[in-house]
Amino acid sequence: MSSSMLEHLARGVLALSHLAGAARAIPPYPKEAQYVLDLIVRECLHSGLTPPSSLPELIGWCVDLTASGREPIRGVDLIVQSLVHPVQRVRTRTCTEVGGWSAVSDRIVAEVVADIPDEEARRRRAVLASHVLITSETSRTVLMKDPRMIPALKAVKDCYLPAPEEWIVRGKIALCPTCGLLARSEHPDYELVSWCETETCPRRTRITNRVSASSALVLHPALRLYHVLPARTEQILLTGLKTAHVVAHPSGDHHGCYTIRAPNPAVIRVYDRIEPGPLARDSLVDKVDIAVVPQLDGEFRKMFQEALPGGAEVLIRTVDEIFEILTGSGKEFR
Numbered sequence: 001m002s003s004s005m006l007e008h009l010a011r012g013v014l015a016l017s018h019l020a021g022a023a024r025a026i027p028p029y030p031k032e033a034q035y036v037l038d039l040i041v042r043e044c045l046h047s048g049l050t051p052p053s054s055l056p057e058l059i060g061w062c063v064d065l066t067a068s069g070r071e072p073i074r075g076v077d078l079i080v081q082s083l084v085h086p087v088q089r090v091r092t093r094t095c096t097e098v099g100g101w102s103a104v105s106d107r108i109v110a111e112v113v114a115d116i117p118d119e120e121a122r123r124r125r126a127v128l129a130s131h132v133l134i135t136s137e138t139s140r141t142v143l144m145k146d147p148r149m150i151p152a153l154k155a156v157k158d159c160y161l162p163a164p165e166e167w168i169v170r171g172k173i174a175l176c177p178t179c180g181l182l183a184r185s186e187h188p189d190y191e192l193v194s195w196c197e198t199e200t201c202p203r204r205t206r207i208t209n210r211v212s213a214s215s216a217l218v219l220h221p222a223l224r225l226y227h228v229l230p231a232r233t234e235q236i237l238l239t240g241l242k243t244a245h246v247v248a249h250p251s252g253d254h255h256g257c258y259t260i261r262a263p264n265p266a267v268i269r270v271y272d273r274i275e276p277g278p279l280a281r282d283s284l285v286d287k288v289d290i291a292v293v294p295q296l297d298g299e300f301r302k303m304f305q306e307a308l309p310g311g312a313e314v315l316i317r318t319v320d321e322i323f324e325i326l327t328g329s330g331k332e333f334r
């Protein structure tokens, strides 16, 4: 599967998002960003269009990819949102989905759980899923709750990084009370969520979990979106399968995939996504039969099906639909 210009652009934005604010506008740029700038300038000149004069101008394009003169970036009609948020000026979840951060997350998790027994792997994945940030207090709270998790916590420490600048407000880093990922607050009181990493949570909910940014380490951004976010739905699914006496075995190289045998054999994985197109691509890479999502509307289902190449068959189902099938009599997934 060759990468589209849109995917190159998303990777360029993501490479820049790893840099601190001021460094983003100063060359030399990350290689992914310079590469896509060169590609688009060449395409524009070839098509007689005015190219972006600089990388900052190209990033400005990413706020509204449908504006005139941006024809070299094809595939824009296949995504729901833009790559850079128009107000918050940060990379969007769409950008991470198009740019392939799910594979980055899978790679990190695979390294963390390589060559260890299944039970220890489960603990390490659970620690990552339940700790978006860690502080000097984390070891003590984990020890009080479940001492068996301490070796797992030590083993995943390298997955945590210094607090990202764009999420620090007045020296603090905050978690969204709804999704548990990073949140921003605004003047005048800095008590209410103005924006969170999930992008879909209600605004103006009260922040209750806020720590000094200098004393906290934050989970790698790809793991926040592609491990933590689907983990809650995965837990609901696994609990429901157990209740229905359906055994789910970890499956394949992709952690998070499970093989179930009833009502008919299938490989399943839980996803939590904004964009149907990149989800279709990733579900094929994962070789799943059913992509399970927290919720689903008709438009998303249709765009997912249309994004699958001819002959490929991947079903998309909500957790509730899976449970309805399991509790129905004689039904199959298909």
Ligand SMILES: [Zn+2]
Binding pocket: 176, 177, 178, 179, 180, 181, 196, 197, 198, 199, 201
């Ligand atoms: Zn949230």
